[in-house]
Amino acid sequence: MLKLHGFCVSNYYNMAKLVLLEKRVPFEEVEAVPDGSPAFLARSPRGKVPFLETDEGFLNETGAILEYLEQLYPEPALLPAEPFARARVRALMKAIELYVELSARLGYPEAFFGTPVAPPLRERCRDELLAGVDALARHAAFAPFVAGERFTLADVYFLYSFDLAKGVARALFDEDLSARLPGARALLQRLGENPNVQRIAADREAAMAAYLARKRAGR
Amino acid sequence: MLKLHGFCVSNYYNMAKLVLLEKRVPFEEVEAVPDGSPAFLARSPRGKVPFLETDEGFLNETGAILEYLEQLYPEPALLPAEPFARARVRALMKAIELYVELSARLGYPEAFFGTPVAPPLRERCRDELLAGVDALARHAAFAPFVAGERFTLADVYFLYSFDLAKGVARALFDEDLSARLPGARALLQRLGENPNVQRIAADREAAMAAYLARKRAGR
Numbered sequence: 541m542l543k544l545h546g547f548c549v550s551n552y553y554n555m556a557k558l559v560l561l562e563k564r565v566p567f568e569e570v571e572a573v574p575d576g577s578p579a580f581l582a583r584s585p586r587g588k589v590p591f592l593e594t595d596e597g598f599l600n601e602t603g604a605i606l607e608y609l610e611q612l613y614p615e616p617a618l619l620p621a622e623p624f625a626r627a628r629v630r631a632l633m634k635a636i637e638l639y640v641e642l643s644a645r646l647g648y649p650e651a652f653f654g655t656p657v658a659p660p661l662r663e664r665c666r667d668e669l670l671a672g673v674d675a676l677a678r679h680a681a682f683a684p685f686v687a688g689e690r691f692t693l694a695d696v697y698f699l700y701s702f703d704l705a706k707g708v709a710r711a712l713f714d715e716d717l718s719a720r721l722p723g724a725r726a727l728l729q730r731l732g733e734n735p736n737v738q739r740i741a742a743d744r745e746a747a748m749a750a751y752l753a754r755k756r757a758g759r
Numbered sequence: 760m761l762k763l764h765g766f767c768v769s770n771y772y773n774m775a776k777l778v779l780l781e782k783r784v785p786f787e788e789v790e791a792v793p794d795g796s797p798a799f800l801a802r803s804p805r806g807k808v809p810f811l812e813t814d815e816g817f818l819n820e821t822g823a824i825l826e827y828l829e830q831l832y833p834e835p836a837l838l839p840a841e842p843f844a845r846a847r848v849r850a851l852m853k854a855i856e857l858y859v860e861l862s863a864r865l866g867y868p869e870a871f872f873g874t875p876v877a878p879p880l881r882e883r884c885r886d887e888l889l890a891g892v893d894a895l896a897r898h899a900a901f902a903p904f905v906a907g908e909r910f911t912l913a914d915v916y917f918l919y920s921f922d923l924a925k926g927v928a929r930a931l932f933d934e935d936l937s938a939r940l941p942g943a944r945a946l947l948q949r950l951g952e953n954p955n956v957q958r959i960a961a962d963r964e965a966a967m968a969a970y971l972a973r974k975r976a977g978r
Contacts, residue, residue, distance in 0.1 A: 585898035586858055586891070596843040600898070601853040608846035624815040627827035634820040639805055642861065660877035672805070679804035679819070 545572040546589030548747040551641075551700035552602040553590040554740050558696055559606050561736040563613040573754075603633065606693055618693045629687045632694035635679055636686075636701050639672025644705035651711040653755045666713050669705060673720050682723025684730060698724075699731050764791040765808030767966040770860075770919035771821040772809040773959050777915055778825050780955040782832040792973075822852065825912055837912045848906045851913035854898055855905075855920050858891025863924035870930035872974045885932050888924060892939050901942025903949060917943075918950050 544560065544567050546553035560567045574580060574587045583598045584591045592599040592608070599605055610619050620626045646665035649655035657665065680686045686694040702717070702724060709715040718725045731737055763779065763786050765772035779786045793799060793806045802817045803810045811818040811827070818824055829838050839845045865884035868874035876884065899905045905913040921936070921943060928934040937944045950956055 581894075581897060586854060586894035594843060599843070599846050599850060601850040601857075603853050604846045604849035607849055608842055611842045611845065623827055623830045624813060624818070626830065627818050627823045630823035630826055631818060631820040634822050635805060638820075638861075642857075658877075658879035660879050661883065664880065675800075675805035678800060 542567040543570050543593035544568070545570045545583070545591050545593060547571055547573055547751070548740075548743040549751040550589050551704055552588075554744065555602050555696050555700050556590045556592065556605050556609075557740055558699070558736055559609050559618065559693070561739070562616060562618065563609060565609065565613050603637070606696065610693070618691070618696070620690070620692070625687075629692045629694050632676075632680060632687050633697045635672070635676060636694065636697040639668065639675055640705045641697070641701035643668035643672050644701070644708040647708040647712045648704075651708040653752075657712070662712060665708070666715075669709060669717075670715065670720070673705070673717050677721050680721075680723070682721075682727055684723070684727055686727070695727070695731060699728070699737065703728070761786040762789050762812035763787070764789045764802070764810050764812060766790055766792055766970070767959075767962040768970040769808050770923055771807075773963065774821050774915050774919050775809045775811065775824050775828075776959055777918075777955055778828050778837065778912070780958070781835060781837065782828060784828065784832050822856070825915070829912070837910070837915070839909070839911070844906075848911045848913050851895075851899060851906050852916045854891070854895060855913065855916040858887065858894055859924050860916070860920035862887035862891050863920070863927040866927035866931045867923075870927040872971075876931070881931060884927070885934075888928060888936075889934065889939070892924070892936050896940050899940075899942070901940075901946055903942070903946055905946070914946070914950060918947070918956065922947070 542560070542565060544553070544556055546556075548554070548569075557569070570593070572580070572589055572591070574584070574589060576587055581587055584600050586600070588600070590602060590605065592605045599608060606618075610617075619629055643665060646661050646668075647657055650657040650662070680694075680698075681688045683689060685691050686698045702721075706717045709717045718728075732741075761779070761784060763772070763775055765775075767773070767788075776788070789812070791799070791808055791810070793803070793808060795806050800806055802812075803819050805819070807819070809821060809824065811824045818827060825837075829836075838848055862884060865880050866876055866888075869876040869881070899913075899917075900907045902908060904910050905917045921940075925936045928936045937947075951960075
């Protein structure tokens, strides 16, 4: 049986967990908190979560894990089969990751853990995040899903990246990212009605207090 | 016929160009320099290159373009067919992009264009880049290629990302990234013997002087 290693507060972990649940793949959750130890790095070379334990070994990087699950468990399809449509979904996944998620990450220490971010990093976070959201407004369909009529992996990225990015923009820059992205609010509400999304949110909520205490203690 | 838009100095442009050449796909090169104009953003939502013009419309994001070409033109294969091996290659592509390429980009203004980078960004560039290269040393095979015995998309990313990252590390931190990554030097030498790689390097060289003059003039 597949084992998903990580912890329920990690948004990347939750992306993989949602895909496993949507595809009704049997899997086991194994709590793994990055500690930089040689044992951890032997399973996850950059020391991150999630990683997936398979019969053939460990797989890293959320994007690669989601594509692996898509290839092995094609139903329900979370990528279109037709090449151009498939590439469009992948481009949206990439755009959300590079321009929304990674930009917002620069502001995490201040937004979520009370550690001020140096002004040049803060400024970069703001510029890149707002430009990324504006790019997504041009790029995404929100009709009603990110790439069009069907729920795809681009929605999985959006659900777990945009939410945190909104928190950063609100806390650091008093900016409302939903207001910049027509369709975002309605899509988040719709995705929130999915029972698997609700289960993941409940698991996250249950794990949050312990997580924040650990991070604020600098561990 | 496919049209690849961008310019010959862009390392992401050159990734797509190499894959087109390796697969012997007929294509046309169209020079496109990001200018932030509405016309440009209509074709490339985040204002970046490359983008690929197809009969069905424009495709963005290098990773999505490479996967699209792989699906449409499966020979020669640049991804393994078997799911686990395929996922490993994708994980390496991702690791090179997120931890090497994007970390190094923080240092580009100072390393290549003579614009000093603020200390907090410089420090982040150094910490992330060195950690990324150390992670790649654990993750990659270099046997002789990044993912093992065969040339894959991970080598395409490596070729065009590691070279620039080396330049950043040398210019900003006096660090020799090749020395941290056993196998890197031999692989770069081997890849440099590929006639398509040589053609791309010659095109890049021919375009470089004009590019640097433009960047240094702040355009």
